[in-house]
Amino acid sequence: MHISSIAGAIANNPSPEWRACDKHPTALGGRNMSGLLLRELSIAGFRCPVITANHQDYNRYRKVWNGVADRRPVAIVRPVNMEDVRKAVAAAATSRSLLAVRGGGHSLPGLSTCDDGLVLDLSQLNTVSLDKDAQTVEVGGGALLGDLDRATVPQGHVVPAGVISHTGVGGLTLGGGMGWASRKYGLTIDSLLGAEIVTAGGDVVWASATSDPELFWGIRGGGGNFGVVTRFKFKLHPLGSLTAGKWNYPMANAGQALRALRDLAHGQPRDLTVSFTASASGLSVAAAWLGDEGLARLMLSPFGELAGSGSGDIGGMSYLQLQSRNDEYFAWSRRYYAKGGFWRDLSDEAIGKIIRAVAEAPTPESEIYALQLGGAISDISDEATAYTGRSAGYYWLSEPVWDNAGDDDRCIAWGRTVANWLSDLSIEGNYVNEQGDAGADVARDAYGSAKYRRLAGLKSRLDPHNLFRLNQNITPLT
Numbered sequence: 066m067h068i069s070s071i072a073g074a075i076a077n078n079p080s081p082e083w084r085a086c087d088k089h090p091t092a093l094g095g096r097n098m099s100g101l102l103l104r105e106l107s108i109a110g111f112r113c114p115v116i117t118a119n120h121q122d123y124n125r126y127r128k129v130w131n132g133v134a135d136r137r138p139v140a141i142v143r144p145v146n147m148e149d150v151r152k153a154v155a156a157a158a159t160s161r162s163l164l165a166v167r168g169g170g171h172s173l174p175g176l177s178t179c180d181d182g183l184v185l186d187l188s189q190l191n192t193v194s195l196d197k198d199a200q201t202v203e204v205g206g207g208a209l210l211g212d213l214d215r216a217t218v219p220q221g222h223v224v225p226a227g228v229i230s231h232t233g234v235g236g237l238t239l240g241g242g243m244g245w246a247s248r249k250y251g252l253t254i255d256s257l258l259g260a261e262i263v264t265a266g267g268d269v270v271w272a273s274a275t276s277d278p279e280l281f282w283g284i285r286g287g288g289g290n291f292g293v294v295t296r297f298k299f300k301l302h303p304l305g306s307l308t309a310g311k312w313n314y315p316m317a318n319a320g321q322a323l324r325a326l327r328d329l330a331h332g333q334p335r336d337l338t339v340s341f342t343a344s345a346s347g348l349s350v351a352a353a354w355l356g357d358e359g360l361a362r363l364m365l366s367p368f369g370e371l372a373g374s375g376s377g378d379i380g381g382m383s384y385l386q387l388q389s390r391n392d393e394y395f396a397w398s399r400r401y402y403a404k405g406g407f408w409r410d411l412s413d414e415a416i417g418k419i420i421r422a423v424a425e426a427p428t429p430e431s432e433i434y435a436l437q438l439g440g441a442i443s444d445i446s447d448e449a450t451a452y453t454g455r456s457a458g459y460y461w462l463s464e465p466v467w468d469n470a471g472d473d474d475r476c477i478a479w480g481r482t483v484a485n486w487l488s489d490l491s492i493e494g495n496y497v498n499e500q501g502d503a504g505a506d507v508a509r510d511a512y513g514s515a516k517y518r519r520l521a522g523l524k525s526r527l528d529p530h531n532l533f534r535l536n537q538n539i540t541p542l543t
């Protein structure tokens with residue numbers, strides 16, 4: 066640990082208070098708690114730097130993707146190995162501090178940062194190592210989707226994950242993980258073979274189908290509730306050829322285009338996936354074909370003729386290009402909110418609500434997005450993993466995007482209102498990873514009562530004091 070980086074902060078927290086507080090840490094105020102945390106960090110013996118407010122890189126490292134989540138932790142630890150992770154978890158547990166675990170930093174409600182607590186930033190645990198013979202890949206808990214894709218795709222393999230390359234593998238996987246290859250190969254969790262986890266008690270456990278299968282069930286959808294994943298192991302799939310198309314239609318034609326898209330997308334082979342985005346700049350339809358190149362044009366071109374001809378085209382593009390083509394649109398530090406749900410199918414009523422939502426959108430970039438699901442995702446039963454919603458045909462999102470803090474209330478209100486309209490048309494279950502609000506009800510609503518009880522039982526065993534509570538939280542049974 067770079068003691069110098071925390072020396073100043075410790076000097077501001079007189080040690081007699083820490084000593085007096087040792088016996089009753091929960092009775093302390095925030096300043097005293099900070100002192101306790103800093104002391105624990107100073108004696109932990111990290112190999113990595115500990116960054117506090119007086120460190121020159123503090124402002125850089127405290128940032129997360131969503132500009133709304135502008136928080137000031139007491140310290141940021143950036144582990145370089147599993148031992149550092151254990152020490153950070155122990156320091157937070159002993160000082161009873163808030164602990165935020167950060168993979169790629171893309172939590173919509175900003176759950177990977179906090180005020181007055183410790184941020185465990187895993188971004189240096191980002192190695193990816195491929196075993197071509199075994200057809201597996203091991204991925205550090207802080208790797209980004211781009212790190213994973215850059216290691217696997219040039220070798221002709223893929224692990225299905227999300228659609229923006231700067232998203233973290235950690236958070237995305239623990240909630241489920243859906244993207245362009247999911248209809249063909251399932252959710253990211255469906256390729257997960259095992260994970261190395263540092264628990265609240267400091268144990269290092271391996272969760273897989275044969276080693277603590279209940280924990281393996283829970284981490285496949287249960288989020289970061291059960292510990293810090295330092296390493297994931299995934300099964301690889303053959304990538305094959307990719308053809309993608311993208312077209313724009315004026316919003317005036319959106320009703321006709323979306324009804325045609327729904328009818329066309331229905332019952333297609335799982336090599337085909339469509340998504341759409343409706344915003345003030347129009348209806349953008351994207352389709353990807355991960356199959357026989359000879360059939361690609363036949364399968365994709367009808368999506369360019371949904372309501373007259375859309376402007377756009379079909380093109381050969383690499384999977385890496387597909388995965389990063391919207392990266393800049395979802396740039397770091399802008400202000401975001403999102404709320405989503407599952408549709409069994411795209412109804413006429415939902416199409417009407419989408420058109421109305423766009424007409425009332427607070428900024429030009431605010432959008433309604435939907436990704437087609439089904440295929441391999443629904444081959445697996447809902448009970449097999451904590452993730453809930455496998456029978457869905459689409460995942461939808463209401464996503465305002467803006468830049469000025471003064472617009473927060475207006476933009477978030479639009480996001481919530483539209484989400485309420487669309488939720489009324491949605492099926493049960495939800496995806497915890499794409500919810501801009503956090504609170505006791507989010508996890509309960511997402512998992513349903515039976516699954517939530519099972520998850521709470523697992524939580525009680527692994528994290529009875531709820532150290533890992535900055536997530537869509539499952540509270541331990543009392």
Ligand code: FAD
Binds near residue numbers: 235243499
């Ligand atoms: P972080 O903010 O770092 O982490 C979120 C939470 O995950 C943390 O609070 C923590 O509880 C937990 N966590 C993260 N890493 C670990 C770890 N190693 N061990 C234990 N807990 C951990 N989802 C999709 O399925 N498909 C998409 O295409 C998709 N696209 C997205 C695009 C953008 C721009 C954004 C912002 C989100 C997108 N999402 C998508 C949602 C995404 O899955 C979640 O935001 C996810 O939480 C991001 O993971 P992260 O590691 O970047 O986030």
